[in-house]
């Protein structure tokens with residue numbers, strides 16, 4: 001029986017070392033949270049890195065790492081520190097990530113990083129090929145593995161290969177600045193089906209293919225000499241039921257079952273019943289617009305001092321890529337901004353920002369989603385933004401307001417949110433004021449529409465749609481050959 005082989009840089013589980021023992025925890029991040037349920041419910045294996053470098057794993061635990069991964073139908077890819085530095089911290093996160101998010105000033109073009117990126121992509125491809133059997137479906141994920149589809153195609157010309165890009169694809173004018181633009185496009189075109197979150201990313205990709213490689217593009221198909229590659233948009237959903245039922249269970253908790261965080265949130269609500277909580281959750285990343293959000297919040301308080309002691313920003317920033325200099329600088333900037341704003345506006349009984357720099361367990365995430373009246377998500381660029389969708393899914397009483405940047409892919413399907421331009425502080429301040437004062441009836445109307453749509457297009461549906469299109473693409477290829 002054929003299986004699906006999922007490949008991503010990281011596995012959905014993370015293995016760490018604690019007192020000479022291995023600890024397994026779930027990975028944080030959009031791709032892992034999104035695809036986990038598809039992997040759990042289907043006949044698939046998942047290939048990726050565990051989070052521990054070869055140097056970090058003691059010799060006597062090497063086999064155990066493999067075993068731990070295997071228990072979850074995962075196969076671990078071994079990466080050493082040098083590979084990780086060049087491939088992940090280097091080319092992936094200092095070249096592709098900033099370029100694809102339009103941060104050209106952060107984009108490096110380091111030939112050594114590129115060489116390591118190629119080498120590590122080949123390593124992933126080789127492991128896939130080891131586990132590949134005729135009829136399997138291969139689904140490659142994200143910007144760290146752009147070359148893998150063609151590396152597989154070279155060895156297995158008949159393989160059925162899908163590729164999904166979780167981040168934006170930039171416009172041709174930006175993409176063309178990459179020194180290795182041809183190789184990257186050729187790598188991706190090894191797939192039969194290439195998926196993006198939005199139609200815009202799809203168009204940008206096709207325009208780069210036609211202008212850089214001069215391939216013929218008909219609507220959403222690229223004609224290669226020997227096959228057709230289909231390109232389409234599949235806006236990723238969330239595991240809606242999981243978030244909805246977690247929120248419903250959360251409300252059933254007895255006082256003893258509540259978390260310390262929830263007790264603190266409740267205490268805040270009891271002490272100031274007419275005050276509002278505004279939530280922001282992201283990985284600490286310059287694309288997420290966290291510094292801008294803080295400045296816009298300060299601007300709001302400066303211009304609307306009547307809301308002092310009436311609102312609070314609860315901000316969770318999850319540590320991410322802290323080896324990359326831009327992320328270290330951003331961390332300092334955010335620390336300073338939070339300190340400055342809290343110093344400027346705090347009163348004896350109130351601080352405007354509660355700032356958490358850590359990763360929280362899922363239950364605490366639900367505490368935050370269900371307790372906050374407003375979610376303020378202002379990325380400068382974001383492929384999709386699953387946090388926006390998760391917030392909506394947990395609002396089981398249908399209240400709450402989502403303020404969302406138009407630069408997030410999610411904005412294209414979430415019209416009922418208050419959509420803002422993350423660089424326009426007047427607009428953000430206006431949206432905060434509108435959200436604070438929005439009548440409950442209007443909140444519920446908007447929330448119900450959003451929920452209906454998200455429920456219908458869950459992550460399971462998204463994965464099924466992608467796989468179905470991939471199977472059809474393959475069937476078309478076979479009939480194309482037999483003509």
Ligand code: GDG
Pocket residue numbers: 028029030031033034166167236281282283316318358359360361362365382383384385386387388390
């Ligand atoms: C990339 C793209 C695209 C966050 N903090 C904690 C935690 N999370 C979970 C959230 C959510 C996920 O991480 C974040 O997903 P996003 O989509 O918001 O962002 P990225 O990580 O940048 O994801 C993005 C996504 O891929 C999917 O294609 O939407 O545009 O950049 O699921 O719940 N989970 C836990 N603790 C935390 O502290 N447990």
